[in-house]
Amino acid sequence: MDFDVVIVGDFHVAGGTAVLAANEISLMHGAGLRVGLVAIQVSHVKADLPIRGPIRDLINLRKATLVAPDTRQVTAPLAIFENPRCFLARSTNRTRVRATQNVMAVHFPAFNAVGEATFDVGTVTRITSEIGARDLLWAPVSAVVRQSMAPLSHEVTISDWDWPYIVNAAQWKTDRTTSLSGKTPVLGRHSRPSREKWPDTRAEMFKIYPRAAKVRLLGFGHDALNLIGDRIPDAWQVFEFNEISPLQFLGSIDYFVYYHHSHYLEAFSVAILEAMAAGLLPILPKYLEKNYGDAALYPEPGDAFATVRSLHQDWGAYRKRATAGLDFVHERASPAGYLARIDELAGARPKLHAVGIPANPAPAPSEISRTTPRSFDVLVVADMTRTGDIELRIAGEISALAEAGYRVGLLHFPAKPVTRGVSTRIAACVRDGRASVVSPEESVRARLILAFGPHALLTGMEGFKTLSKAAAERIIVVADAVPNYDVEAKSAAISYLFDGHVTWAPTNGWVRTAIERRFPSVPLEAKNWLPVVQSTAAAPINKKRLPVVAGSLPAQLMKSADAQQWNLVPADNLSRPRFLDRCDAVVWYPDPGASEWPDAAIAQAIAGGKLVVLPRKFEPQFGLGATYSGGDRVHATVKRLWSNKVLRTGVARRAKQHASSFYSEQGYRDRLSDLIGKPSHRRDARSISKTRKPNTRPRILFLASNGTGLGHVARLLAIARRLDRDIDPIFATFGHAVDVISQFGYPAHYIPSPIYSDLKTEEWDAWLRLDLQRLIEAYDIKLIVFDGNSPSPGLVDAAHAFSDCKLAWVRRGMWNANSRSSFEQAALFDLIIEPGDLAASRDAGPTAKRRGEVLQVDPIMLLEKRELLSRKEAARRLHLDPRRPTALVQVGSGSNRDIVRLVDSVVVALQRHEQLQIMIAEWSISSNDLSLWQGTTRLKGFPMAQYRNAFDFAVSAAGYNTFHETICYALPTIFLANADPSMDDQVSRARYAQDAEAAFELSEDEVEDIGPFIDLLMNKAARASLVANCRKLKVRNGAAAAAAAIKELVG
């Protein structure tokens, strides 16, 4: 391969050197030179960095050719070797360079400030020689570098001129007619964020940049943050490297004040030249006077701010003085001067080659003969059924595009036979009118195709022909995982398929590096394709609780004692709707071999100001948005930041600022505007809202699991009754309780329980999901309130299939201590309500250990006392004589115990008392017929509690509702607790009441001994004692509080 100039260097490191190289390439290309780039990796940079930034832009625009690493040889009149430190070890790139003139541009001093060599001349000479350099001419970039090289003058040939820099002064022109803020000077600096770029100590830092001064810092990172003690002074404004453009930054300061670590020497800073070009008079360390002469000021660090204040006394004089800087740039860094030096080194003015790069390198789309195809600004192509981070990413981009007025089409490209539906958020985008679905048979044109999930695209090439009806001028393939396929081949196929020019947009540096290394000819977007996210909400409940941490940690750390002090929830669901809202922190430590991670979800957590703790290798990706720590320190890091309010607030503020700079909708719109311009048809901003559903009364689906009794239904009815009339409750039940619900006036639906199916619960669950989705969509449900022990994945998935359908779980306690329970779904609920239990102090079940995640309310009961019928009215309706004593027998539905035997024993004992009227409750959902005993009355229907005053005492099971109603309404009772292990802990409840002398408790085995207890309850004084003791327990009804929480949740 022949070039006019070959540049050999490391183009992976961002910073001034890369900017310089880009300027050089651009200038030479403009002069008609063919520039080849031989990329090598710097041995001392451990991070696996990609080529990015301006050099990547130039490669994409074909202003320079990146030589493939397996190219044998390149030739040119001039070879420029950039930076001797790049040549301290053999590179994996084996390309030989043959040039007439070889120049080493020395960008760094040969010795640092403490006299340590920064490179070994012998090694550099040997390595460059192996690459092909002969008679290497060493060209220092400045006087400081030249001075440092003096001891080497006997080993190498040093040029008698300084290597030229390029700064186009016209581009940096800034209006400085007045100071930015009048009497208060604004000082600032721009540099890479690494530690050596900052002063030695915190004291020195604050001496130069006082806490109270208006300071703006571009290139601020964790090193600087650690230096100042984690807290950024209120008067300061900091920006991460590349967060805003240097031009914009320099326009926002009055004084450029730059001091660095004493162990470091600055060679010839581009940032300083840019500051001069922007009309600033830099204030610098003394030793740099050699470089810049009177174009800058050089006070001692401690006097820097005094110098600023002094200069600020006379703004006119300062501006006049600053013109020296501009003169210096013209003289020392002009494009003409650079080209003259190249001309001289190359031996003659280079020939102008017709490089032939069009202004727009994208090939024009071929003619497509179709009848008036629909046109879109952006066509999103992906397997739309994929969930997780890619779903979050795609939906975020669709929303941002739609909000900006772009017309968005969606082309579903399934990777495999359809086994699941379009993912939640994307389906919501269509329902809300943010995007239109495109059929594969439809001819459509787009200005840009965004293709996501490339590893799955075109898999097997099914649908290749039918999908060829979509076309775009430009195609960007968003690569979110390290490719394990042939990127070049896939790129060619995508280009052919959609008739457009393809570039690839990696989502992070690791993906970029992988593509760049293995497929160097594939055009890459200059910047990583960052997600656009909406902010998450602050975690809402229990302000004093331990942090709720979404964690992905190695197993041994998950189990450690510290982790037990967190409310640790698995991070597998990071991208689920509203999951992050309930988290305070995210810790993400993936397996070392992971090839993709949830960029979008982490970005969303950052946008919400959450504490995000990651391994250090993620710092290039998430910058100041996250905190970085080794895996062994992650607990301590979370603890330290969480326990200190000032630090926690600072973290949140920085995270939000990071997000607003890197993940905002505005930033994304700017990105798209750069790519395809403004929206082609100004979309009516109201069109999105027009297509949204009308703002009707919110509807809540109350979903009751099937139980042995009616507890789940009764609690939900209790809550529904207390909701405002502007909310519509709709019920669904797994059990046979439709009649009960209907009697309360609510629409009721029935979904047969899994016990009716001979399949695995998971298979039933897949149908449950569909049944619920139908209800949610048909009734526009905004919230599902589930009452039951085990919310299934199908339930959660159904709700999450609608972005605006929330989830609440009414989870009563007193589970059996040995119950095999799973709480995997708990973290996915927006709200968990624990109805109080009078016997909560005896609760030994698993929910008792999870009260940190719930909202506790008083026991939930269907009725208020005032709603009970009077004795006279109740007796009339039950055909009883109110003057005679009456007993109620209610021992449950009989689903899991022999209630006929129990009732028989009780009735025999009761019938010893001739005056006694006996009523036997038959549960609505029971299969048992309890009309078997002569002289008794079977009582069917609901709610029995309303008829409490008809009874003088009861023999009863101790289920949640019956128990609390019995105690609350002070009905003297003998409890026959159901001790079946599948039940809640009725025995503990019954014993609690007996211990409080508010009731009696008998086990099923003791039922034959019930006679004396009944004899006792026939005694009025004994009943009065029990009534009095029931009242002492003061049971309050928590239904209204639960309803209020649910109303708040549904907004």
Next chain:
Amino acid sequence: MPTPTKSPTPAAPTANREAQRLRVKLQELFRETESIRRALTERNSKIGANSVTISPVGLAARSLRDPDAKALSATTSWWPTRVLPQKSLVPPPGLGALSLPREQNAVVGFIVVGMGAETLERMVQLVSVSQRARMNFIPIFFSSSTDFSSFRRRGYVLEYVTADDVDGGGDRLRYLERKWGVQSTIDLRDASDGSTL
């Protein structure tokens, strides 16, 4: 009615044979119990045994009405909003035919929408009698009654539907048939005397 399929083969391993033997026993017990229950019910109605059914008094907060439901979004192969599971559910055969192997017998849907309590009970009983006689199908009911006791007592599955669900275009009914693997559906409204059976 579907053609009878082969009866359960006794070639199963010992454990399966034992399970099947227990199913047959439970089935017989249920049939006996059901006979007793029916006799007791008859006796109670004759002697006027007391039974009271209660309902909420002044507690119904709203009028009983179904809020407007909107049409579901379309689902296509190229924009699949709802994808049905590959496996249908298998309804239980009912307590009176517990020995019927589920996988080997046809699932038959019975539409019993709009029937009063007595008619409904009679129709379910007819289906049950027919099933015992034929022992070659498993019923599932599509009912609009809020009283599920006829189904519950016999261990049958029902889907609670409206007349619109079964008459209005049939999407809902088709979905439910697919859900339970129904091979044919018989509308018992057309023959409430059971002649279809």
